[in-house]
Amino acid sequence: MPDQTTRQDPRRQYPGPVESADDVEHPGPTRQMDSEPDHGEHTYRGSGRLTDAATVITGGDSGIGRAVALAFAREGADVLITCLPKEREDAETTIGLVREAGRRGEIEVADLTDEAACARVIDAAVAAFGRIDVLVSNAAYQMSQDGGLAEIDSAQFDRVLKTNVYAMFWLCKAALPHLSPGASIITSSSIQAYQPSPHLLDYAASKAAIVNFTKGLALNLIDRGVRVNSVAPGPVWTPLIPATMPPDKVESFGAQAPLGRPAQPAELAPAYVFLASQESSYTTGEVVGVTGGSPIS
Secondary structure, eight states, X not given: OOOTTSOOOTTSSSOOOOOOGGGOOTTOOGGGXXXXXXXXXXXXXXXXXXXXXXXXXXXXXXXXXXXXHHHHHHTTOXXXXXXXXXXXXXXXXHHHHXXXXXXXXXXXXXXXXXXXXXXXXXXXXXXXXXXXXXXXXXXXXXXOOTTGGGGOOHHHHHHHHIIIIIXXXXXXHHHGXXXXXXXXXXXXXXXXXXXXXXXGHHHHHHHHHHHHHHHXXXXXXXXXXXXXXXXXXXXXXXXXXXXXXOHHHXXXXXXXXXXXXXXXXXXXXXXXXHHHSGGGTTOOSOEEEESTTOOOO
């Protein structure tokens, strides 16, 4: 793993992933990957920026969600993550990292395409921690379709919108009574909101909706003293990539970024920490791009 305390050429900080896409089943267990992502296990060092914060991270079993959960815990936060039933083993690994950091870690198995399940997630967090200081709406679904619109059926479109947009709405609404001044909501948008790929048409549309919702909700909640921001990743090496993309796209994944490679989840986590911490107290309604040089505008 690269030493992130020393200056390095960002183009070569990580080797390119080597993966056999046929070996990773959806939703993408980390254990099935040949090139496992770096979540910061050996590099992230906390400095007390989230001491005793009660946090919820959806999709915290793997990828960006695991990296954020690890970083939050090492910054002093207690963490509840969500996962699907098939993702429970990965979720246990994440919570193990949280507990190794000396913080409380909880898992809520939930299908976030169901409104009642979203409400149960929030209820579980409040029961565990007594409040919610940070809500990270991160869970997402995508499925690449080379044929674009012609190949996207209503079932896929419905699942993408319900996982990526409806769940965000339901979670934010359910959490609202439990958010005090100083709380933070962080959504996960994407470079796809600004530069949509034809094979991810429905996913890109959902990410654009997240950007708009984030900006509107920030204005809606400012009178409560609650900040709302988004992180827009570029290509990131997570289990979702080999599980949802054809082999040719996996092999070239991330090459389109100006830095010439995909990000590792560990490179995204600091942006979430910043937006969750009091250091970003004058930041709301913003989208922080972590895209490897691709513009978001």
